[in-house]
Amino acid sequence: AVPLSLRVVAECPVSKARACILTLPHSPVNTPVFMPVGTQGTMKGITANQLEDLGCQICLGNTYHLGMRPGPELIEKANGLHGFMSWKRNLLTDSGGFQMVSLVELSEVTEEGVMFRSPYDGKEILLTPEQSISIQNSLGSDIMMQLDDVVSSTVKGPRVEEAMHRSVRWLDRCIAANKNPERQNLFAIIQGGLDARLRKACLDEMTKRDVPGFAIGGLSGGEEKDDFWKMVTLSTDHLPRNKPRYLMGVGYALDLVVCVALGCDMFDCVFPTRTARFGSALVPWGSLQLKQKQYAKDFHPIDPECQCPTCKRHSRAYLHALFKSDTAAMHHVTIHNINYQLRLMRDVRQSIIDQKFPEFVKVFMERMFPSPEDYPSWAVDALHSVNICLK
Amino acid sequence: MKLELSRVVQGCRLGKWTGLGKSAQHSLEVPGCLLYTRCATVPHLTQDTLHTIRDLPAVTQVSLDSLTTNLCLNDTVIFCSLHDSVKPRPAGYITNKTVSVWGSGGRMELTTARFMEIQAGIQPDCYQSMADGETWQANTSRKRVRKAVDRTLAHLDECLLLHQKTQELKHAEIFGVVEGGDVLEERLRSARETAKRPVGGFVLDGFHSAAMGPDVRAQLIQATSAELPQEKPRSKLHLNPSQVEIEQEARKSASETEAVSKAVGFWKRPQGSAVIVLGVGRPDEVISCVEAGVDLFESFFPFQVTERGCALSFPYAADPAPETSVPELNGESVTKLDGDETMTLFEMNLKDKRYKDDFRPLVQGCACFCCQKHTRAYVHHLLETNELLSGVLLMLHNTSHYLGFFRALREAIACDHLQDFKNRVLRHRKAD
Ligand SMILES: [Zn+2]
Ligand SMILES: [Zn+2]
Numbered sequence: 148a149v150p151l152s153l154r155v156v157a158e159c160p161v162s163k164a165r166a167c168i169l170t171l172p173h174s175p176v177n178t179p180v181f182m183p184v185g186t187q188g189t190m191k192g193i194t195a196n197q198l199e200d201l202g203c204q205i206c207l208g209n210t211y212h213l214g215m216r217p218g219p220e221l222i223e224k225a226n227g228l229h230g231f232m233s234w235k236r237n238l239l240t241d242s243g244g245f246q247m248v249s250l251v252e253l254s255e256v257t258e259e260g261v262m263f264r265s266p267y268d269g270k271e272i273l274l275t276p277e278q279s280i281s282i283q284n285s286l287g288s289d290i291m292m293q294l295d296d297v298v299s300s301t302v303k304g305p306r307v308e309e310a311m312h313r314s315v316r317w318l319d320r321c322i323a324a325n326k327n328p329e330r331q332n333l334f335a336i337i338q339g340g341l342d343a344r345l346r347k348a349c350l351d352e353m354t355k356r357d358v359p360g361f362a363i364g365g366l367s368g369g370e371e372k373d374d375f376w377k378m379v380t381l382s383t384d385h386l387p388r389n390k391p392r393y394l395m396g397v398g399y400a401l402d403l404v405v406c407v408a409l410g411c412d413m414f415d416c417v418f419p420t421r422t423a424r425f426g427s428a429l430v431p432w433g434s435l436q437l438k439q440k441q442y443a444k445d446f447h448p449i450d451p452e453c454q455c456p457t458c459k460r461h462s463r464a465y466l467h468a469l470f471k472s473d474t475a476a477m478h479h480v481t482i483h484n485i486n487y488q489l490r491l492m493r494d495v496r497q498s499i500i501d502q503k504f505p506e507f508v509k510v511f512m513e514r515m516f517p518s519p520e521d522y523p524s525w526a527v528d529a530l531h532s533v534n535i536c537l538k
Numbered sequence: 539m540k541l542e543l544s545r546v547v548q549g550c551r552l553g554k555w556t557g558l559g560k561s562a563q564h565s566l567e568v569p570g571c572l573l574y575t576r577c578a579t580v581p582h583l584t585q586d587t588l589h590t591i592r593d594l595p596a597v598t599q600v601s602l603d604s605l606t607t608n609l610c611l612n613d614t615v616i617f618c619s620l621h622d623s624v625k626p627r628p629a630g631y632i633t634n635k636t637v638s639v640w641g642s643g644g645r646m647e648l649t650t651a652r653f654m655e656i657q658a659g660i661q662p663d664c665y666q667s668m669a670d671g672e673t674w675q676a677n678t679s680r681k682r683v684r685k686a687v688d689r690t691l692a693h694l695d696e697c698l699l700l701h702q703k704t705q706e707l708k709h710a711e712i713f714g715v716v717e718g719g720d721v722l723e724e725r726l727r728s729a730r731e732t733a734k735r736p737v738g739g740f741v742l743d744g745f746h747s748a749a750m751g752p753d754v755r756a757q758l759i760q761a762t763s764a765e766l767p768q769e770k771p772r773s774k775l776h777l778n779p780s781q782v783e784i785e786q787e788a789r790k791s792a793s794e795t796e797a798v799s800k801a802v803g804f805w806k807r808p809q810g811s812a813v814i815v816l817g818v819g820r821p822d823e824v825i826s827c828v829e830a831g832v833d834l835f836e837s838f839f840p841f842q843v844t845e846r847g848c849a850l851s852f853p854y855a856a857d858p859a860p861e862t863s864v865p866e867l868n869g870e871s872v873t874k875l876d877g878d879e880t881m882t883l884f885e886m887n888l889k890d891k892r893y894k895d896d897f898r899p900l901v902q903g904c905a906c907f908c909c910q911k912h913t914r915a916y917v918h919h920l921l922e923t924n925e926l927l928s929g930v931l932l933m934l935h936n937t938s939h940y941l942g943f944f945r946a947l948r949e950a951i952a953c954d955h956l957q958d959f960k961n962r963v964l965r966h967r968k969a970d
Contacts (some may be wrong), residue, residue, distance in 0.1 A: 187923040187924075187925050188916075188917070188919065189920060189925045190925050190927075191926055191927075192582075192925075192926030192929075192930055193927070194586075194911075194927065195911070196586075196907075197584075197586055197587070198584070212923075215583075216919065216923055217894065217915070217918075217919045217922070221894065221895055221915065224895060224897070225897060225913070225915060225916075231909045231915075231916060231919075232916065233912055233916070251791055303914070329697070361743060455583075455586060456584065456586055456920065460585055465578075465589040468642075469577050470575055471577070471584070471642035471643075472576050472577040472579075472604055472642055473576050473577060473579055474581075474582060474926055474929060475579050475580075475581065475583055475584055477583055478582075478584050478926070478930070480585055482584070487927065491833075493643055514765075516632050
């Protein structure tokens, strides 16, 4: 048996949105869920207890970074990443492939794997599907991701098809390499660029494999939003109902709400935590740039309706001043932003359970945009495709 | 507010600073430290993380240069000082009428009027009077030192005058500032003159580690506190203003002072004022200042240790856990890394490779959040990868450890175990 089960709690009668309970080895996860990213085995100045108190049930670690420092052997000795970072709930790790392609110059993809030069000692390193899984086995994450052949979503032509077929072959190698199938779930990643035919072919092939869950990959890399949502909805149309669907790299509030409507369950993004460090606080009507002068004498909390520890205690003026002198300012905004994302998903989920998701979407849009003319057309179209009509 | 002493042993004053805060409900045990903050925040910490530390000091220190706006601090007892002891401040900006502080917006030149306006905005429970504290640099002339004392007394008189007229400061107390560099007669004059004014306590300024050697400091402080209006064992010392002689006297008279202190023994007094020394934080220097009659300290030291990626690890508990640190620390702390001259022998450098796979807590038996939950290997990793959580975890541990040190110091004075305590804390100082 796989160490994962998905129970659909409620489905939206109008759109493809659904609320589920995803049971993983360390704890259940209520979906739709946003997963904050803790790249180096830590959540940007937030302690594991604070993250738990915010209600976070699953977060990410990055295999590439952790594989480099402190290395898989050490983390294995520390009883896995859970033990190393002292986190009791679930962890998801990526394959490491994406970071190599995006962060490291001179990476070359062959059938064997991804070749790259270590930024630490300059040595050439080959990351194979087997090695990626071996590192993730050492990390002991609840969900591991297959190594896939990542091509930028703006690339067209035969390279996209090659990458898709290679990702299918690498999936098989990853499945075979998993040493802990009884306690670590391996997710497949659907590729195929922005080509509906290739996406469909990839979906057909990968859904033949008995993997515990599926990710929709190769998107949110600068493609047109019109192409983006069509690939998402095509994928959810063909993914099995009884398995979780994880849309990689998506984290803007609007994208989250739309993609829940299109049938996705899980999301991750560095944006909310990264933007916090630059003083940008997320609110239902957009964001506040706390470093701007206008907040120097603004004694309201970031969001008067927010119940996070930051909003309960501190004003915008205080945070504005603190940004000039101490890193704790970042921690305050990081906590608020994570809370914002988690609360948004909790509210989304509750509305699905209450059979009021379409109404929720309408209210969300009204708060986020000054008037319906400002609604991005891709979002209107995407929601319309699942019978949520905003106008 | 008043300082109630319960006993004095070898010059160390044990007691309680009471009647603090708007409700006069708060108190702080002495010898003790204030809670160090920047922009009214303990560096790296949020309310959640800060309150994992047990027995936080009841008094928070804010400094004018790190305070940029009106902050909501109404539930805290505040001591407001002029400068942040950690931040370097350029010399040469003091005039007869003004002092300068450097905030996030650059230099602010303060007259006493402006200084008092800011105090009225902050509404602290107590605050140090404006002072010319620039004499700590080496080779400062005697003339310059005398000027600093004169100016500081003039500032104090002006502050006191304005203080009485300021409604917002009705319940606040001014602490007079004792200057005088390393010139004994100026220190004594400064102390005597300050003590003639209606101040609520005394700030000893200009005693930073960089300013003078430990023996000179201890002797100057001892002589200075003897001039302050406290019922305390009067020292029989009649020190000569010359620095060399002070040092000679110091060695000679240590036992004599001790005898005098012992003879006075237990005594209670109805009312007293607290003495705080600025710029002193190292445990050995704290102990010597306490022996010289100081009650209160800042707590910037754990922050400085945190900033260099280190963890306080010196033993202070009477009954250390079996595995703790003493033998190990001797070895560990002697190695200074990468020529880090600022690192002291009271700490361990978590950046050191040796901690890469060390899965023990920072200090065995430590009850802080970091030691309860995390390992040296994890903190080492956070430092290696420049992760913000390293500062949070180290700050939690270092602050806890430092507060534990003060708690143990008070217990040692209370139970007549001061010598044992000193031996424990100072043991590995010999290698310094
Ligand atoms: Zn908030
Ligand atoms: Zn500790």
